[in-house]
Amino acid sequence: MSLPHEEAVPAAADRLHQFDQVAPIQATDEDIRAAVNDAELPALLAALAMLTGDESLLADDLKPPSPSMTSRISPQGGMSAAAQLKARALATEALIAYRNAGCPAPQAPSAPWLDRIVQFMIKSGHEDFMNLLRHELNLPKDAGAPTWSVNDFPAAAKLRVAVIGSGFAGIAAAHRLKQTGLNFTVFEKNAEVGGVWWENTYPGCRLDTPNFAYSLSFGQKQDWTQHFSQQPDIIKYLLEVVDLAGIRPHIRCDAEVQSLTYNDKAATWTVSSRNKAGVAREEEFHFVITAMGLLNRPSIPDFKGLDTFQGALIHSAAWQSDVQLEGRRVALIGTGASAFQIGPEIFDKVEQLSVFQRNPPWMLPTPTYHDDLKPGMQWLLQHVPSYGRWFRFWQVWMGVEGRLHLVGVDPEWKHPVSVSAANEMLRQECLETLERQFADRPELLHKVTPTYPPGAKRMLRDNGTWPAMLKSANVALVTEGISHLSENAIHTLDGQTHPVDVIICATGFKAADFLYPLQVLGAGGADLHAQWDGDCRAYMGITVPGYPNLFMTSGPNTGVVVNGSAIFFSECQVEYVLRAIGHMLDHGHHSIEVRQAPYEAFNAYMDESNKTKAWGVSTVSSWYKNRAGRAAQTWPLGLLDYWKLTEGFTPEPYDFS
Ligand code: NAP
Numbered sequence: 001m002s003l004p005h006e007e008a009v010p011a012a013a014d015r016l017h018q019f020d021q022v023a024p025i026q027a028t029d030e031d032i033r034a035a036v037n038d039a040e041l042p043a044l045l046a047a048l049a050m051l052t053g054d055e056s057l058l059a060d061d062l063k064p065p066s067p068s069m070t071s072r073i074s075p076q077g078g079m080s081a082a083a084q085l086k087a088r089a090l091a092t093e094a095l096i097a098y099r100n101a102g103c104p105a106p107q108a109p110s111a112p113w114l115d116r117i118v119q120f121m122i123k124s125g126h127e128d129f130m131n132l133l134r135h136e137l138n139l140p141k142d143a144g145a146p147t148w149s150v151n152d153f154p155a156a157a158k159l160r161v162a163v164i165g166s167g168f169a170g171i172a173a174a175h176r177l178k179q180t181g182l183n184f185t186v187f188e189k190n191a192e193v194g195g196v197w198w199e200n201t202y203p204g205c206r207l208d209t210p211n212f213a214y215s216l217s218f219g220q221k222q223d224w225t226q227h228f229s230q231q232p233d234i235i236k237y238l239l240e241v242v243d244l245a246g247i248r249p250h251i252r253c254d255a256e257v258q259s260l261t262y263n264d265k266a267a268t269w270t271v272s273s274r275n276k277a278g279v280a281r282e283e284e285f286h287f288v289i290t291a292m293g294l295l296n297r298p299s300i301p302d303f304k305g306l307d308t309f310q311g312a313l314i315h316s317a318a319w320q321s322d323v324q325l326e327g328r329r330v331a332l333i334g335t336g337a338s339a340f341q342i343g344p345e346i347f348d349k350v351e352q353l354s355v356f357q358r359n360p361p362w363m364l365p366t367p368t369y370h371d372d373l374k375p376g377m378q379w380l381l382q383h384v385p386s387y388g389r390w391f392r393f394w395q396v397w398m399g400v401e402g403r404l405h406l407v408g409v410d411p412e413w414k415h416p417v418s419v420s421a422a423n424e425m426l427r428q429e430c431l432e433t434l435e436r437q438f439a440d441r442p443e444l445l446h447k448v449t450p451t452y453p454p455g456a457k458r459m460l461r462d463n464g465t466w467p468a469m470l471k472s473a474n475v476a477l478v479t480e481g482i483s484h485l486s487e488n489a490i491h492t493l494d495g496q497t498h499p500v501d502v503i504i505c506a507t508g509f510k511a512a513d514f515l516y517p518l519q520v521l522g523a524g525g526a527d528l529h530a531q532w533d534g535d536c537r538a539y540m541g542i543t544v545p546g547y548p549n550l551f552m553t554s555g556p557n558t559g560v561v562v563n564g565s566a567i568f569f570s571e572c573q574v575e576y577v578l579r580a581i582g583h584m585l586d587h588g589h590h591s592i593e594v595r596q597a598p599y600e601a602f603n604a605y606m607d608e609s610n611k612t613k614a615w616g617v618s619t620v621s622s623w624y625k626n627r628a629g630r631a632a633q634t635w636p637l638g639l640l641d642y643w644k645l646t647e648g649f650t651p652e653p654y655d656f657s
Contacts, residue, residue, distance in 0.1 A: 014142075015244040015245070015246065016218055016219050016241070016244045016245060018244055019219060019220055019221050019222055019240075019244070019388075020220070020222060020385065020386065020388075020389070021222075022222065022381075022382060022383050022384060022385050022387075023382055023383055024099075024102075024103040024383075025095065025098065025099040025103050025383050026099070027099070027379070027383075029092075029096055031379075032092055032095045032096055032099070033088075033092050034376055035375075035376035035377075035379045035380050036088050036091050036092045036095070036376065036380070037088065037376055038373075038374035038375065038376025038377045038379075038380070039088075039091065039376065039377060039380055040076065040377065040391055040394060041064075041076050041077075041079060041084060041087045041088070041091070042064040042076065042077045042079070042121055042394055043121075043387060043390040043391040043393070043394040044087075044091050044380065044384070044387060044390075045057045045058065045062060045087055045090070045091065045120070046117045046120065046121055046390040046393070046394075047384050047385065047386045047387040047389070047390045048090075048091055048094045048095070048098075048384070049117050049120070050106070050109050050113070050114070050117060050385075050386055050390070051094075051098065051106055051384070051385055051386070052094055052097075052098070053109075053113065054094065056090065057090055057091075057094065058116065058117065058120040061082075061083055061086070062079070062083050062086060062087050062090075062120075063120055063121075064076065064077025064078060064079050064121065065077065065078045065079070065123075066078060066121075066122070066123050066397075066398070068401070068405055069398070069401075069402060069403050069406070070406070070425065070426060070429055071364055071365055071426055071429040071430055071433070072365060072429075073398060077121075077394075077398075095384070106385045106386070108139075108140050109139070109140060110140070111140055114134075114137065114139055114140060115130065115134075117390075118130065118133050118134070118137065118393075121393070121394065121397060122397055128640065129400065129640055131143075131643070131647065132400070132639065132640060132643040133393070133396075133397065135217060135571075135643075136217050136392075136393060136396045136568075137389065137393050138217050138218060138220060138389075139386075139389070142218060144176070144217055144218060144571060144575050145176070145179050145218075146176055146179050146180045146575075146578045146579075146582065147579075147582065148180065148582040148585070148586075149179070149180050149181045150180060150181035150182055151181065152585070153585040153586070155585060155588070156180075156181075156182060156585050157183075158183075159182055159183065159286045159287070160182075160183045160184065160185070160283075160284065160285045160286055160287075161177055161182055161183070161184040161185075161285060161286065161287045161288070161289065161581075162184070162185055162187060162257075162269065162271045162283075162285040162287070162288045162289070163177070163184060163185070163186040163187070163288075163289045163290075163291055164186075164187050164257045164271075164288065164289070164290045164291060164292055164518070165186075165187070165188065165189075165195055165290065165291035165292045165293065166186050166188040166193035166194070166195060166242075166251055166253075166291070167193075167194060167195020167196060167197065167198075167238075167291060167293055167296075168195065168197075168216065168238070168566070168567050168570055169195075169291035169293070169553040169554055169566075169567075169570035169573070169574065170186055170188070170193075170195065170291035170553075171193065171216070171238060171241055171242060171245070171247070172216060172218075172291075172553075172567070172570050172571050172574045173186075173289050173291055173553065173570075173574045173577075174186050174242075174245070174247040174250055174251065175216075175218060175219075175241075175245045175247060176574050176575060176578050177250075177578070178245065178246065178247055178250065180578060180581075180582075182581075184250055185250060185251075185252055185283075185285075186247070186250055186251040186252065187252055187255045187256070187257045187271070187273055188251055188252065188253045188254075188255060189254070189255065189256035189257075190253065190254070191253055191254055192235075192239075192253060193238060193239065193242055193251060193253070194234075194235045194238050194239075195291075195293055195296065196293055196295060196296050196317070197231060197234045197235050197238060198235060199296060199317055199318070200231060200316070200317050200319070200338075201231060201319045201321070202316050202317075202319040202338065202341070202342050203319075203341075203342055203345035203346055204341035204342055204344060204345035204346075205230065205231040205341055206226075206228050206229060206230040206231060206341060206370075207228040207229050207230075207234065208228060208337055208341075208369075208460065208461045209228075209399075209565055210227060210228070210395045210399065211224045211226060211227055211228055211229045211395075212224060212388065212391050212392035212395045213392060213395035213396045213399050213565055214565050214567060215237070215392060215567065216241060216567060216571070217571055218245075219237075219240075219241040219244065219245070220388065220389050220392055221237055221240070221388065222381050222382075222386075222387065222388025222389065223378070223381050223382050223388060224373070224381075224388075225372055225373055225378055226370075226371065226372055226373060227368045227369065227371060227373060228366075228369055228370070228461070254275045254276055255273045255274075255275055255281070256273060256274055256275070257271055257272070257273045257518060258272050258273060258274055258518065258519065259271075259272045259518065259519035259520070259521065260272075260288055260518065260519070260520045260521065260550065261521045261525075262521060262522045262523055262547065262548065262549075262550075263284070264523055264524065266284070267286070267548065267549060267590040267591040267657065268284045268285060268286055268549075269284070269285050269286075269287075269288045269549065269550065270282055270283070270284055271283050271284075271285055271288065286549060286590075287549045287550075287551065287577075287581060288549065288550050288551070289551045289552075289553065289574070289577055290515060290518075290550070290551070290552045290553065290555075291553045291554070291570070292515060292518070292554070293554050294509070294511045294514060294554050294559065294633065295508075295509045295511055295623070296317065296509060297509055297510040297513070297516055297517070298315040298316075298317045298318055298505075298507075298509060298510075299507055299508050299509050299510050299511075300313075300315055300505050300507060301333075301482075301505070301507055303482055303484060303485050304483070304484035304485070305484040305485040305486055305491075306485050308485060308486055308487055309485045309486070309487065309488075309503065310487045310488060311488060311500060311501045311502055311503060312501070312502045312503070313502075313503050313505065314502065314503070314504050314505065315504075315505045315506075315507070316334075316338035316339070316342060316504065316505065316506040316507075317338070317509070323502060325346055325349055325350050325502060326349050326350065327350070327351050328350055328351055328501040328502055329350070329351055329352045329354075329499055329500045329501045329502070330346065330350045330351075330352070330353050330354070330500065330501065330502045330503075330504060331353075331354045331355075331356060331490055331498065331500040331502070331503045331504065332346075332353060332354070332355045332356065332504045332506060333356040333482070333490075333503065333504065333505050333506060333507055334356070334357075334358075334505065334506035334507045334508065335355065335357040335358075335359070335360060335361055335506075336361065336457075336458065336460075336506060336507075336508055337458055337460055338506040338508075339355070339504075339506035340361065340460045340461075340462075340466055342504060342506055343355060343466065343469050344465035344466060344468070344469045347469045347472055347474065347475050348472070350474070351474065352474050352475075352476070353469075353472075353474060353475045353476070354475075354476045354478050354490070354498050354500065355470070355475065355476070355477050355478065356478045356482060356490065357447070357477060357478065357479050358479075358481070358621070359450065359452070359457070359620055359621065360447065360448045360449065360450050361450065361457065361458070361459065361460045362427075362430050362450050362454045362455075362457075362459045362460070363430060363433065363434070363459065363460055363461075363462035363466065364430070364459045364460065364461055364462065365430075365433045365462060365463075366461040366462060366463055367463050367464075368463070369461045369462070369463035369465075370463055370465070371463075396564075396568075399563055399564055399565065400563065400564060400638070400639050400640070401563055401638060401639075402562050402563025402564065403426070403455065403459075403562040403563065404562055404563045404638060405422055406420075406422045406423055406425070406426045406454070406455065406562070407419070407423060407426075407453075407454070407455030407561070407562055407613050407614040407615070408420055408422070408423075408612060408613060408614075409611070409612050409613060409614065409616070409617055417451060417452065417453055418453050418454075419453045419455075419614045419617060419618075423453050423454060423455065423614060426454045426455075427453065427454050430454060430459075431449070433462075434448060434449060437464065437467040438467060438471075440471075441470075441471055444470055444471065444477060447477055447479050448467075448470070448477070452618045452619075452620035453614040453618055454614065455561065455562055455613070455614035455615060456614045456615045456617075456618035456620050456622065457615065457618075457620055457621075457622035457623075457624065458561070458622070459562070476498075478492060478496075478498065480492035480493050480494045480496065481493045485503075488500065488501070490503070508623050509623065511559075511623035511624075511633055512534065512536065512623070512625070512626035512627065512632060512633065513529075513534070513536070514532075514536040514538075514552070514555060514556055515528065515529075515552070516529070520547065520550070522544075522546045522547035522548070522550070523546050523547070523548060523593070524546075526546050526547075528544065528546075528547060531544075531546070534626060534627045534628065535626055535627075535628050535630060535632060536555075536556045536626065536632055537556050537557075537599070537603045537632065538552060538555045538556045538557070538599070539594040539598055539599040539602050539653065540558075540573075540576070540602060540645055540646065541554075541555035541556050541557050541558030541569075541573065541635075542555055542573055542576065542577065543592075543593070543594040543599075543654075544594065544599070545593060545594050545595065545596050545599050546593070547593070548591040548592060548593040548657075549591050549592060549593075551573070551577040551580070552573070553569075553570045553573040553574060554566060554569065554570060554573075555573075556632050556633070557603075557606045557610075557631075557632060557633065557634065557635055557636075558573070558635050558642070559624070559633040559634050559635060560634075560635055560639075561613070561615060561624070561634050561635070563638070563639060564639040568639060569635070569642060572642055572643060572646040572647075573646065575646065576646035576649065579648070579649035580592060580649050580654075582649075583649050583651060584656065587651075587656065589656040589657065590657055591656065591657045592654050592655075592656055593654060593655050593656075594653055594654055594655075595653055595654065595655055598652075598653035599653075606631075606636060607630065607631075609636035609637055610631035610634060610636040612636065613631075613634070613636050615631060615634055616631050616634075616636065
């Protein structure tokens with residue numbers, strides 16, 4: 001059988017392909033068969049089809065039907081038992097043949113053959129996703145790479161670009177900028193790269209979106225060992241990407257950017273930064289890309305009497321590991337994603353844990369949340385070329401639409417809580433799980449049952465640890481509002497006093513204050529924060545009129561809720577920005593500024609679209625909305641919509657000079 005291929009294997013110079021390295025197979029037939037039993041089959045069939053060119057691995061009766069997600073995801077993409085049996089037999093046979101042939105180095109597959117495999121994995125009629133999916137597969141070529149370099153434009157050599165932040169988005173920006181050959185500096189306020197993943201070191205910190213899909217398209221680590229990795233593993237991954245991408249020399253740590261000032265005449269930005277020792281620097285850049293995230297400036301509520309509290313006060317994102325929890329009375333304020341991970345880790349170490357809940361979260365049953373991948377799955381990832389890549393692709397594909405269909409508002413649907421029949425179905429599924437988990441504790445069941453529609457705020461992964469914690473004898477779930485704090489207690493509105501030694505505020509972030517606390521003075525000295533006045537807006541989440549040559553990642557209205565990952569959006573944004581800069585260089589422009597009309601039209605579109613989603617119509621509090629009650633953080637449409645918006649670059653919405 002001949003392998004459809006057309007090009008040499010990816011250039012050795014692309015060091016990021018080191019993630020693709022696998023070990024040769026020396027296992028016995030029996031061991032291979034056992035490993036295949038643990039496999040995610042659609043991804044394994046795809047990897048083996050790519051390796052062997054064998055069309056029979058993509059037979060129609062093996063095609064995963066990929067039923068839409070409910071509260072759970074169908075195992076094996078909904079493949080029938082017969083299809084799974086056949087797939088396992090074929091996969092085992094292919095792996096044994098590959099081992100017997102001495103595990104030859106894989107040849108690069110042709111683009112049509114890859115498309116054939118992709119079409120096998122996705123639902124029929126979804127061909128409009130192909131460009132997005134090719135980008136995510138990142139084979140046979142790096143679809144996100146810039147199509148130009150400094151060598152194409154003499155003027156490019158003297159340009160300087162500042163990137164602010166070195167989390168996922170900043171690293172993506174740095175990698176793509178390096179590919180262009182532009183001169184750039186990444187400013188990082190912390191001592192090391194990683195953004196929120198460097199900052200959040202609280203007990204239990206881990207991913208709550210599937211691990212493989214939560215990675216960079218150009219840095220596809222093959223051998224994650226868990227479904228939802230822990231914080232140290234994610235930092236390790238980011239450090240590996242930085243190293244392999246060769247961007248470390250461009251990153252300046254301990255350099256917090258404090259202000260950006262636009263110079264109208266020169267069409268440049270003055271970037272003022274300061275290190276922890278107080279040493280200030282001012283530098284000129286032609287372009288600024290902010291990659292500051294939106295969930296990283298801790299928000300501690302202004303509780304009455306906060307300053308009188310004499311115990312230890314910790315925010316989840318600024319963990320103080322020297323504060324002793326063992327044997328002490330601890331308050332955990334908040335029941336969002338951070339609290340949900342912290343509580344179960346600490347409750348059995350403390351004397352008493354009081355959990356202060358305003359709104360209970362909806363929980364997504366996720367039995368594997370804390371689990372390692374099965375041993376056979378891990379073995380396959382370590383030995384089958386590109387299996388990790390196809391497994392990532394599979395997770396991306398399942399998340400592309402995710403649960404978006406379950407959170408849309410049906411104007412005809414009349415229900416006191418849910419917003420559509422599909423939303424009600426999701427609610428019932430989640431309720432059933434809650435009722436089962438708290439059958440022995442009806443008073444708790446009442447307290448933990450949300451009264452808002454699923455999807456109105458972030459749903460949280462549950463494998464039973466949160467309910468087990470709440471039922472523990474030393475844990476109290478307090479649902480009365482907090483009235484004030486005193487020297488050694490939290491007081492609630494019902495007059496109760498809750499003595500505490502340590503307060504953990506898992507109370508979230510200043511998510512609505514984009515770019516906070518950075519001062520941004522644009523054309524004519526206009527202050528961006530004054531202009532926004534707490535109601536942040538941007539065109540495509542990237543640019544704002546009056547602030548030329550300034551681009552945001554994770555900007556207004558680009559936060560994902562129930563589908564995809566923030567990394568996908570950041571990559572779309574970074575690649576769009578480089579297309580914009582390439583266009584400017586091609587046309588000899590010095591500045592780019594979005595016009596008022598497209599900016600306003602885009603925001604009106606966002607507002608209308610957000611009202612069609614559960615989070616847009618629900619009045620429950622969440623970080624999705626700003627002080628004005630506007631859903632300014634959330635992207636209300638599908639991933640494909642954002643992909644299409646950013647896929648090309650058209651100059652019409654912009655003024656250039
Ligand atoms: P959050 O979702 O904003 O939750 C804050 C919690 O604090 C909520 O339960 C909120 O109650 C409560 N709260 C806020 N002010 C309060 C007050 N004055 N009195 C009492 N309770 C108060 O913050 P988060 O848990 O840090 O998570 C933020 C986001 O970060 C997540 O949605 C997620 O996107 C991301 N994150 C991700 C991970 C991960 O991937 N593993 C982990 C952590 C965070 P209400 O619900 O009533 O508003």
